Amino acid sequence: MANPVETDTVVVGLGAMGAQTLWRLARQGVDAVGVERFAPGHDRGSSHGESRIIRTAYLEGEEYVPFVRAAWRAWAELEEASGERLVHRTGALMLGAPDSAAVAGSLAAAARHGLAVEHLSGAGLAERFPQHAVRPGEEGVFEEEGGAVLPEAAILAAVRLARAHGARVMTGTAVTRIEPDPDRPRVFAGDTEIRARRVVVTAGAWLPTLLPSLAGLGGGIRVERRVLGWFRLTGDAPPHAAGPVFARDEPDGTLWYGFPSLDGRTVKIGVHAEAPGAPHRPGSQWGEPVDPDAGPRAPDADDARRLGELTAGLRGVEPLPERMAACMYTMTSDEHFVIGRHRDLPGLVVAGGFSGHGYKFASAVGTALADLARDGATAVPVSMFDPHRWDTGRP
Numbered sequence: 001m002a003n004p005v006e007t008d009t010v011v012v013g014l015g016a017m018g019a020q021t022l023w024r025l026a027r028q029g030v031d032a033v034g035v036e037r038f039a040p041g042h043d044r045g046s047s048h049g050e051s052r053i054i055r056t057a058y059l060e061g062e063e064y065v066p067f068v069r070a071a072w073r074a075w076a077e078l079e080e081a082s083g084e085r086l087v088h089r090t091g092a093l094m095l096g097a098p099d100s101a102a103v104a105g106s107l108a109a110a111a112r113h114g115l116a117v118e119h120l121s122g123a124g125l126a127e128r129f130p131q132h133a134v135r136p137g138e139e140g141v142f143e144e145e146g147g148a149v150l151p152e153a154a155i156l157a158a159v160r161l162a163r164a165h166g167a168r169v170m171t172g173t174a175v176t177r178i179e180p181d182p183d184r185p186r187v188f189a190g191d192t193e194i195r196a197r198r199v200v201v202t203a204g205a206w207l208p209t210l211l212p213s214l215a216g217l218g219g220g221i222r223v224e225r226r227v228l229g230w231f232r233l234t235g236d237a238p239p240h241a242a243g244p245v246f247a248r249d250e251p252d253g254t255l256w257y258g259f260p261s262l263d264g265r266t267v268k269i270g271v272h273a274e275a276p277g278a279p280h281r282p283g284s285q286w287g288e289p290v291d292p293d294a295g296p297r298a299p300d301a302d303d304a305r306r307l308g309e310l311t312a313g314l315r316g317v318e319p320l321p322e323r324m325a326a327c328m329y330t331m332t333s334d335e336h337f338v339i340g341r342h343r344d345l346p347g348l349v350v351a352g353g354f355s356g357h358g359y360k361f362a363s364a365v366g367t368a369l370a371d372l373a374r375d376g377a378t379a380v381p382v383s384m385f386d387p388h389r390w391d392t393g394r395p
């Protein structure tokens, strides 16, 4: 083991959340070290595939709205600091039956927070968004304040800025052990021991194995496989490039989503899950458990066929994808995140269990984690993600 490295804060895992945390810390003049087992922007975790949806009228719960608003502000700060466009402001369209989570949940969040949304009938949808093949009984909710975040580009920008502000970055180095301690936690990274005042753990799908005491939170954190597919536009495609990001609630409970064509050639779609509140189908294609060290199973012909079936809901795209990618969701039992200090892990701040909807918040999570590491408190509204919420009877 090389001589111990001394620092103020170590960030373990430079994916969506860790990269932005490291940048925030370094920007505030905090001496910080970031450790990443692969190279930032890699495709072996949860943050690859070129785009992530951001939307404000939050169907997963109106209580997220202040957090999304904080995220929009923090994304703008990262864009300004980096000089890069990291968010495409396309608007967001939710489609489904009137009582579906996509439609009813979005409308409820909008009403509670006074958000500007348009509630569209089936006929209105068909006229306004001809790229969607609208089925009888479907309605839509459109909001301007939605779009696509560029996940790999944002990670690379945040790490670059963190370095420019003096952060030390260790890549290709896995943290093998963390020893919590209220005064000086210790992190073992490759052949280096790092001693710090605080450790921020943002290890994504590896969080439950790196900190086994978190694996059972609220009944368990599960790592699951998801597949993304890129479908080529046909010659007579309606205006996919100009359209909004979308999510669509099917009558059988499948919630899938997609993006306008960001490359002018393809649209990307993916399946999130059964609708919030509906039971997951363990062992189904979209809920297959994954060992993060082995990684998710590579996409196959069956994935192509299953994704292709969903494109019946789109006009002007080929029925089979030209390429696919597999990615990992890290699911908590209530599908809400885990962010905060854990009372059994002195000196550690943790964030994980982003349950397939965390990327849009990465900018504000970075602010919150940097605050928690530095001051022990944050004004970013993350208290609902307290790791101890299951102990206090919260569902």
Ligand SMILES: Cc1cc2nc3c(=O)[nH]c(=O)nc-3n(C[C@H](O)[C@H](O)[C@H](O)COP(=O)(O)OP(=O)(O)OC[C@H]3O[C@@H](n4cnc5c(N)ncnc54)[C@H](O)[C@@H]3O)c2cc1C
Pocket (backbone or CB within 6 Å): 012, 013, 014, 015, 016, 017, 018, 035, 036, 037, 038, 044, 045, 046, 047, 049, 051, 052, 053, 054, 173, 174, 175, 176, 202, 203, 204, 205, 206, 207, 210, 226, 227, 228, 270, 327, 328, 329, 351, 352, 353, 354, 355, 356, 357, 358, 359, 360, 361
């Ligand atoms: C297919 C797919 C689609 C999604 N769509 C959306 C969407 O549209 N909108 C949205 O908001 N969210 C979406 N999400 C969810 C979002 O992408 C995740 O919530 C988010 O990326 C999780 O970020 P993270 O930092 O926790 O994990 P990651 O970005 O995976 O970061 C964890 C990092 O820790 C590193 N690491 C792990 N262990 C160690 C170790 N021991 N030592 C050093 N480094 C380590 C990993 O290599 C990795 O880089 C989607 C996710 C997937 C998979």
